[in-house]
Amino acid sequence: MRTQPKSCEDNFVEFKTGIFKSYNALPESYDEYFDRKGKPHEELKGIVEYFTKFSLEDFLSFHDKSENFFFSRSISFNVYSDEKGVEKIIPVDLLPRVIAATEWKVVEEGLRQRVQALNLFLTDVYGRQQILKDLPILKEVVLGSKGFCAQLVGITPPHGIYVHVAGVDVIRDSANCFKVLEDNLRVPSGVSYVLESRNMMKNIFPEIFAKIKIKNVNVYPFQLRQALHSIAPDNPMMVLLTPGPYNSAYFEHVFLARRMDCPLVQNSDLVVEGNKVYLKTMKGLKQVHIIYRRTNDDYIDPTVFNPNSLLGVPGLVKAYLAGNVVLANALGNGVADDKAIYPFLPDIIRYYLAEEPILAQVVTYSALNPKDLQFILDNLTSLVIKPVDESGGKGITFGAKAAKKQLEEVKSQLKANPRNYIAQPLEELSACPTITGRDVCPRRVDLRPFVVTGKATWVLPGGLTRTAVDRDSYIVNSSQGGGTKDTWIVEL
């Protein structure tokens, strides 16, 4: 049901109309749609006006359409621990997250810089290790990292690129400042949901795409394919290696394999002979030059890493070390996205690039540093304590909400194993209007942009916006019940 927009002196639609009528922003957070006076941000005016033409009943019906869209294509993720169903449809909210292109440009530059520094760091850590001599505090952090692979020291992948695909988690704080929260440099996932969410939104809201200039995301698979081909021999044979259909991101593996036009293979389809990797085909063995691998380091080769792995290809690491196959992402990246390294990233950027970081990151205290450890212990109730070797939001303690007993446990763990923890002040993540049942409520969000590096670096416009499960939550991971939104980079 359409409502007539009310005009104001500034010629914008007064937001308290339509579905935003009873919307109340979170007082502590930056609201992605509205300023403190309730006026839509500049990049959102046309979009808010468009959405106020629909009622909540309309949105319920759109929601059914979106669910059908995802069900029919089985756009899913697998939750290992959920007994009810292996496949779950990714929940996507119909109100997009919108970022002005001018703001995005800064984020984009910051991400390029960060990934460049990370590649240089990895080259050094697996090479001369000069940074460990110049910044001794890093030595224990790096060499003690579970992600550090001593077997790889002395080996440099083609063009010194370790991180072909990075998923960098970014938040917007209460002062409207983008900050990096976390780097994901091993097997970052989520990009397929970005592309499919966009397709779904185009299906349901085609008119807005005609009115507003939104940056395209569909070229991602092409860009990734080009990037990987650019660092391999001519006419390379590329495959996408998946752990299999029960992996949480299997849909994404299928999606990318199809769009990148490369075979989707499991470990049993590959064999290593003479330190070269071959794909078993119905016409015989075919040499593989690039493996876009979605299998973690631990499981990728049972002869080198986890001997119990049933997902690996025996001999793959030898082929990699011999330079006969490119692995994307390279092995050993875990040392660089180790949370214990994160506090040192600004110094790492300065060290390799002689530049100030363009993108800030969340203030972080490393329990390995005695001063920081004392600060953490003295200020537990106002900090968020994170174990460095967990992901998906697991193991995080919010000091302000934790019970006394839990805080005591955390204290002992910090003292017993300081290398294993970092702490950060609770950042007020920005919040975005989100349709929840029969209302529109604010939900905290973060953003995962994707950065692709071959001979050049390309950043996907936008990325995956993830939303927290409820009003009070700060955890946005899908495995913890969070949802997602389409992310629009809008040119004004």
Place this chain on the structure above:
Amino acid sequence: MDSGVITVPRIGAQIYWMSRYLERGESLVRMLSATYLLSLDYKFHLSIEKHPLLYFLVEDRIFQSLDNKGTIDDESIQTFLVFHEDNPNSLHVSFRRMREDARLVREVLGENMWQTINDFYQWLNSAESREAYKNDRCYFYKNILDYCLLLKGIFYDSMLRDEYFHIMELGIMVERANQVTNIIDKLIRGWSKYSDQLLQDTEQKLNFYNLLLECGASRDCYFKKVHDFEPESLVKFFLHNELSPYSIQHCLKSIANNLSVVFATENATLSLVHQLAESLSEANVFSISAADIVDRTHQICLKLNELNAILNLKLEVK
């Protein structure tokens, strides 16, 4: 000719079984639909020898276990064949397996194909489908059959003509040959058990024949060429008929063609298929005497079983 497409054996095997389950499900739904309509006119005897569904589709030991529970009736037989998870050939199990195989290879199926398989699967497991089974059985069966035909249409119309296409067609034809052979083998061996109960008059014979011909999608085809209701005629029709895509000879020719593309260098299996196809030429089939037909049909079944075993080994999902 090298299509330039990389074909991975594991994927080939999955596609082969996906298409077999599709054909199996379609064959079953035709039988169920035709029997259901016939049952509105005739009361079938609830014994494995005399009930068409039990006779053609249910193994003796399974029937015994159903019978021992004392729950057997027309409705429970249909439910068993449509829904039962313990029945490895039930409609639900067949299509569930089809969908699962498709899910594992969806990157090589066209998007239309995958989406339609998924839409079908969602519908089959929906409340709407259960409601249709309960209150509008004809629509329930028709909708399933429509989906099967739609999937085949998408397959033939849009899939790349690479090795995967040929493997899929191979699966369809192998399964079809199996299903048809099963029907005619049982028909010719058990004919006398039917004739005294059901087929006292021409109308009954006609209806029964219609049932069997519906299973083979061949009713129109049969009556263009054959005008009698003798079991030998029906069997010979299904062994050889140049118009019908359900004749076993047609299936074998297609199997040979697809095998020559997929396993280009493998000759022994191809020879077996060619021999079988030749034995089902018009001259050979129509020269079979009434005395020999039971035996000959059974021999063909055994040869097809042998072919099945060879192909299952070649296209084993590892």
